[in-house]
Amino acid sequence: MTTPENTPETIQPMMATRNLSKRYEDGVLALDSLDLSVNPGQIYAMLGGNGAGKTTTINLFLNFIDPTEGEAIVDGIITHQEPLKAKAKIAYVSENVMLYPNFTALQNLDYFSHLGGKTSYSAEDYQKVLLRVGLQEEAHDKKLRSYSKGMRQKCGIAIAILKDAPAILLDEPTSGLDPKAGMEFINLLQDLRDEGKAILMSTHDIFRAKQVADIVGIMNAGKLVAEKQREELVGEDLEKLYVEYMTGYMDTAVQATDASVTVG
């Protein structure tokens, strides 16, 4: 496993944002000059309250929306300039995975794998991955309309794995997963990291973030107010830190300046 600290110059980040800003049509500044980067083999966890801008960041990577300023970059590709090329390198799991209710899990997997450019999978391949994400075999041939939210989430994760993309975007991927499935998912993430994937995930689960992330970024009102490497978090109470940053940022300007120093 390579960490950016060892060879900071030679490794090109798989995902990065440069001065990324987004102001929605109604005037809300959802993202304010965001700079972050995720290297291959790294897990970056974005924390932050509701409306902090996490989903906006992910949507910008996928070019669902265009940036007002700056850019999101995947493997050197500026996403809003060459969205198709960039999307070929991203696997994505949304916070509420929605699939075709009239298709079975296998049919959904097959369809989305084809869209992702993977055309040579067999039914066994799909089944293997479904088992890996914790979906029991008897569910594989059931229509998605009968799935629970957690089961759909697992399906979405399976689709992301099957795409085998170097960059993975996860928007609150564990929402709806039961504790056992959540734990299995953490193991899965670690496996993917060990395969060299760059993973950017948003989450509200501070405990898991601390457990699995190489970098934790804390966002507030569209700004990255803190960024901690794994080493810096050892022995730290991330929850306390999070609350501190969230409230501190809002309360006093002094602490906000501290925060931006940390970021820089």
Next chain:
Amino acid sequence: MLKTLIYKELKMIIASPKFTATFGTCAVLILLSIFIGIQEYRGAVRQYETAVQLNDQEMAESTSWGSFDTRVFRQPDPMQIFVSGIHYDVGRMTGISRWEEIKLRRSNYSDDPIFAVFRFIDFTFIVQIALSLLAILFTYDAINGEREQGTLKLTFANPVPKVTYILSKFIGAWLGLVIPLLIPILIGLLLVMLYNLPLTGVHWAKIITMLGFSLLFFTFFIAFGLMVSALTRSSSSSFLILLVAWVTLVLIIPRAGVMLAGQVQSVPTVAEIESKHAKFSQERWDQHSALISERYEKRNAAMEGLSPEDREAYEEEKMWSWMEEDDAEMKNVQADISEYGRKLQEDLRNRRAAQEKLAFLLSRVSPASAYQLAMMNLAATDINLKNRYEDAMRDYRTAFNGFVNKKLEDSGQHGGFRISISSETGVNIDTGDIDTKSLDLSEVPRFEDPRHSYSAAITPAMTDLALLIFFTLIAFAGAFSGFIRYDVR
């Protein structure tokens, strides 16, 4: 990529529960309309043949060229199975004689009420009403439904070009709906062949062209549904918009165009024309009788003071010239009246033509009207059906009367009859018949139904073809540009 997307569309359409229901309904409707159309056509042919036979028999029984007349009938055309058009509203026979004008009478062959019920559910009606609804039903949520469902986001997290996606939606819906619909259509055509209807090569060429027009019309509604779906965020709003648009395009505009044209360009009714004509003739006859009485006064004045003997001699001498004079005047009046009637008719025809033109122009704003007009032209059940027949019948009348007159001359007979009264023989009505043997009918000209060639069918339909293509392309362009800007979240 395109293949994957299209394949998925097909699967979604065919696996959807609404497919079975709607497709079943449409298939049954198509087959039923063709089947009933065939039955009705065959019934019409039987009636036509009986009527022609009866007429032939009556002709064979007549013994005098002087009172010889006939009737001609409009032959049923198998195309009416697919497009009844104005077929049922045009009379089916006219008398042909020297004293009768051409006038198509008795507008329906069939007295069977079941046909009256199903009359207007012909193939064109089904395409126009049912299939356009079907197209809308399967496209109204093509784009925004996927957004609501959340699948659009996951799809576009992959390297899928938007143009490819909307194209796949279109091709998928087209294949998914057209191919199943072709099955009942082909079965229907097979049925037509099994019944061995007299379909010529021209008929088949027209049928294939009609099928092409139907597909084009259907394609418009698919593109239209996609367009509205790609321009709205929620499927409930696109459904509502499409329903209103459908009612407007299919139900309102075709009728409103005709009604509006009726307001703008008025056409006198037959009653109005007739009362105008009657008034003119009344005036003309009044004028005439005034003239005649004036004349008699003059004539009497000229005889003033003559002795009764001289008076008789004078009258005897003038009798013939007076009679000729009066006769000429009467003929004058008759000529004036019929000339006035002709003018009225011509004016009526011109105004009707102008109204029709305006009505069609207005209603062609809707592809449904363009489609129907094209189909009627192709099937020869269009608005000119009556004129075509009346012209052909008029030509036939000229030939028929020419033939009869020649026969009369040859045989030394005269037309009409002569009543002579003598004290020896009493009243004698002479119809001019010398012998009462039956006539030689082998040379009597036969009526031939007016031909309607393929080019006569397709030429007026070209405007509608161009319009339908234009409407479809506009809908396409709208769907494309709407979707390129579509927010997939």
